[in-house]
Amino acid sequence: MNSRIDAWQLQGHTALITGASKGIGYAVARELAGMGASLLLVARDDDYLEQVRIELTDDFPEIDVLAFAADVSEAEDRLAVFDWIADMDAPVSLLINNAGGNLPKATLDYEEDEYRLIFEQNLFSAFEMCRLAHPHLTEHANAAIVNVGSVSGITHVRTGSPYGMTKAALHQLTRNLAAEWAIDGIRVNAVAPWYIRTQRSEPALADADYLDEVLDHTPLRRIGEPEEVAAAIAFLCLPAASYITGHVLAVDGGFLHYGF
Known part of the structure; x- marks a missing residue:
C-alpha cells in the first residue's frame, strides 16, 4: 500500500466522539467513518443516538459503529462511558471533545448555577474526558485529541462571557496537553x-x-x-498531520481577520 495514501486514511483507528448525534459531532462521525475509522458515539438522547448509530451502520457497513x-x-x-469502553476492550485512538452548551446572557444576569453548568459542559467535561482517555490513547502509535473550541475563545462575539471563558480555557488546555503528552505519542x-x-x-x-x-x-x-468543521477535525486526526500539535485552527470564513 502507498504510504502517502495511508497518511490520508484512518483505517485501524477508533474515534470516541462526544455530542455525536447532531450538528458538528454528527458531521465528524460521518467524515471519520468515510476515512475508515470505527466509531464510538456518545450523546445524551438515547433514542436519537440509536437512530444515528443505525444510519451510520447502514451507510458504512465496513466499520464498527457503537453508541x-x-x-x-x-x-x-x-x-460509565469508559467502563463501557473497557468492557468492549475498544482500542480508542482518537478523542473528539465536541459536547457543549451555552446560555447567552449579560454577565450580570447569570445565576451561579447557570455559569457553573456552562463550565461543566464546555471545559471540565473535556478536561476529564482527556484524562480518562489518556491510558487508551497511549496504546496507539498515532493517537490524537481534537477539542471543539470557538472563535469566542479568541475574541468577543456576544455569546456571553462564561462561554468565551470556557472556550479560551479549552484552547489553553489544548496547548498544555500538546506539550505535556507529546512524549506519550498523543x-x-x-x-x-x-x-x-x-x-x-x-x-x-x-x-x-x-x-x-x-x-x-x-x-x-x-x-x-x-461538514466544513468536520473536515478540519478529520485533517488534524490524520497521520498526514503528524507534525501538528498544540494548534487552534480557526474554521471561520476569515472572521477573525475582521472582528465583530
Whole structure:
C-alpha cells in the first residue's frame, strides 16, 4: 500500500466522539467513518443516538459503529462511558471533545448555577474526558485529541462571557496537553469555529438584521457548514498531520481577520 495514501486514511483507528448525534459531532462521525475509522458515539438522547448509530451502520457497513447514551458533563456518566469502553476492550485512538452548551446572557444576569453548568459542559467535561482517555490513547502509535473550541475563545462575539471563558480555557488546555503528552505519542489540537449552520445557531441566524451583520464581518460572506468543521477535525486526526500539535485552527470564513 502507498504510504502517502495511508497518511490520508484512518483505517485501524477508533474515534470516541462526544455530542455525536447532531450538528458538528454528527458531521465528524460521518467524515471519520468515510476515512475508515470505527466509531464510538456518545450523546445524551438515547433514542436519537440509536437512530444515528443505525444510519451510520447502514451507510458504512465496513466499520464498527457503537453508541452509548451519556451526559459527559456528569462525572458518573463519564466514568460509565469508559467502563463501557473497557468492557468492549475498544482500542480508542482518537478523542473528539465536541459536547457543549451555552446560555447567552449579560454577565450580570447569570445565576451561579447557570455559569457553573456552562463550565461543566464546555471545559471540565473535556478536561476529564482527556484524562480518562489518556491510558487508551497511549496504546496507539498515532493517537490524537481534537477539542471543539470557538472563535469566542479568541475574541468577543456576544455569546456571553462564561462561554468565551470556557472556550479560551479549552484552547489553553489544548496547548498544555500538546506539550505535556507529546512524549506519550498523543497529539492535541483544537478547532475554533465561527457561526456554523446547526440547530443551536438557527435562532440567532433567523434574525435577518443579525445575519446581515454576521455576514458583513465574514470575508467569505456565508455561514459555515458542519461538514466544513468536520473536515478540519478529520485533517488534524490524520497521520498526514503528524507534525501538528498544540494548534487552534480557526474554521471561520476569515472572521477573525475582521472582528465583530
